[in-house]
Amino acid sequence: MSEFMDIITASNLTYGQKLIHLAQAAENCEHPIPTTPEFDWFFERDAICDMHEGNAPYRPRYICCDMERFARQGSDFLRLDAPDNLDDLLMNLQILYQNVPSVTGRPVYVGQLDRVFDPFLDGLSDEEILPRFKRFLNYIDRTVASGYCHANLGPEDTRAGRLLLQADAEVQNAVPNFTLKYEEGITPDDFARLALKTSMACANPAYANHRMHKHTYAAPVDGPADGYTVVSCYNVLPVRGGAYCLDRVKLSQLADLATSPEHLLNELLPNATGALLEYMDARIKFLVEDSNFFQTSFLVREGLIDRERFVGMFGMIGMHECIEKLLGPNHVYGTDPEANDLADQIMTKMTDQVQAWSAPYSEIADGHYLMHAQAGFGDQTSSTPGVRIRVGSEPEVFFDHIRHCARMHRFFKAGVSDIFPVEPTAANNVDALLDVVKGAFAIDDTYLSFYPSDSDLVRITGFLVKRSEMEKFARGEAVLADTSHDGEGNWRANNLANRKVRLG
Amino acid sequence: MSGRLSLHPRRTLRRQAFMRQLASPRLECPCSKNWVFNMSIADSLTAPVNKIIPFSLVDGPGSRTSVFLQGCNIACAYCHNPETQNLCIGCGTCVEQCPAGALTLSDGVVAWDKSACVQCDTCIHVCPHKASPKIEQLTPHEVFDIVHSYQPFIRGITVSGGECTLHPEWMRELFALCREVGLGTLIDSNGCVPLWEHEDLLEVADGVMLDVKAWNPAVFARLTGGDAETVKRNLAFLAERDKIEELRIVVVPGWNDPEQTIAGIARVLGDKVATTKLKLIRFRRFGVVGTLADAASPTDERMAELEKLARDTGFSQVELR
CATH class of the missing domain: 3.30.70.20 (Alpha-Beta Plaits)
Incomplete structure (x- = not known):
């Protein structure tokens, strides 16, 4: 059967999922983006990867609409008046979400919801707001149905933020993923404790180091002061903008081609990085100049996104395996100083090269692509996410693990993250979790997340899925959220059930 | 709980470096202004350390490192870590x-x-003697170096046992070092050492997590082999000095008298009962050897009754564990 017929006749995909797969297959029949022989050579050896974004990009990978602006102005194109009250606002947002594309075909960003909602809560009691928030969150979970979809909160304590946390703990959904922007001194301990209690109840939110991220991008005119938002598997992107694309060097595979660490550092890495940079240029030029997305989208016309606020993300994956292949089994990445120093050297070299490259249409990032520690997807094996330590090799002491994370985080402006399952009893001492967050962020760790080790909701690369849904899909049944597909394969392939449980 | 921590492998090297520094004219250390003073005592003073848990969720507020010292002055029938009771006698x-x-x-x-x-x-x-051969004799400075390395992830340390207050001078040195770098200092004690004789230790301690294992002296003696009177005097002394971090009663069916204990504590605390944290802990047989190895835990109903009693008695911060 053809690829198309495989999709059409599949028994484990919903109608909506078939539609998305068919659209991807159709897009991939075209090949408008030229590639260089160097790119093809590395691509064929799986050492660089286009993330299966599709051969002919007709929308940016991730779009981060300025939802606060939308809440103020409504939409001409969608014929929505500016909302007068919370109910209008909720309906307007639900309509907008249906019209925001991304690489998944659905929105990866539903807004900095506390700031969006807070001006609309006056005159309503908590008892009136909570059921509305729960319905709204269920709407996103059941319609967007993709774990890459993300909402943001904080760093300030708001009534809306508190009620959203309460609602999220009650609905126990995988979508949207939540990030709390946290900064000591701005985020009150009391609000942080509520967030951590919520994380122990439903694996949400995760925690972004606001102090480190808030100056990454200039704030949009008349827009949110911090200028950034977190989407998908922890991509730190300009709000009212987004990411054109995400492509990656697979260090784990690149190392297979290396005869020595020097060979990798001095020849393979610069060549692969250069080939990928050229490819990203071509990809972005096609999207900006030929696809007509930015020329025609009402999101641009109505100021919800600006083309000038998009960046290209230069990704990498598989540092752990790369070091293992280069130095052998006696130098375990994460705990061996020589292994860690080599990783640092690789990252420094790659980052310098990316920073020196003049990228087209990258005004918001000073004319450059930004580094992202790509966390994988699907059932890929032999590539541990980004610069994470492979499951099973984690340092014995949790704090040593975090110190290593913080050391590697400094290379990634467009996002890097770690995931820690924790003892369920930590729910009884969220102050201890708060101490860990404060300590980690004080040493410049930029992002971390927790989930209780016995939770049905678990984090895969960063996105959340329900174990119960993965099990259903593994039995051959169709499930609503297609991130359960990626999750199921990844969970098995990367041994995620055996992540070292922390705080025990 | 996490596995036992390997104590610092470079300890010996550090000791050698320290000895070299002692001989040098410039005595400076980033971790202590009183370095010369502290080290001169610390160098001669050691305590038997059973283990150090870098991160404990259950030994006081927030994230803390727990230091367990070997050796106890009583022997509770329900002891969960009986191997910490005695020092090795070298029987082989x-x-x-x-x-x-x-x-x-x-x-x-x-x-x-x-x-x-x-x-x-x-x-x-x-081990026939309730001891462990896996003990290291460490100075306060050596332990401090380890716990200090966990900053900024911990807010403090808790020293436990065995019975840690059997080493009051050692603890005072350790706590003084911790305080200099902003680490909190808590004592986990069975209350059977007269703490009123160690005011200098209390001066550098944030507080004491005090066990009140039973109230009636005969019940206390049967359960622990110790003297309830010392615990009661400590209770009054610590309350007067505002040094009670929390009080704990382990409820062991047929072995102690939690009703009398709650009432007795309340009498001693007076007005402070409302602001004192009380933890009511179910006996669990995990780790227990001897008479109570197969004993049952109290029922949920029993624990709920005791919680109600504690609240009725005036405790406003009661936690069931």
């Missing part, structure tokens, strides 16, 4: 049975080769 029973060959006996002393140890705990299980 464990040496023969160690599957990893990590233990050797010479001159009546059992030596433990940490690098060869597989942490199977056979030595602990076969």
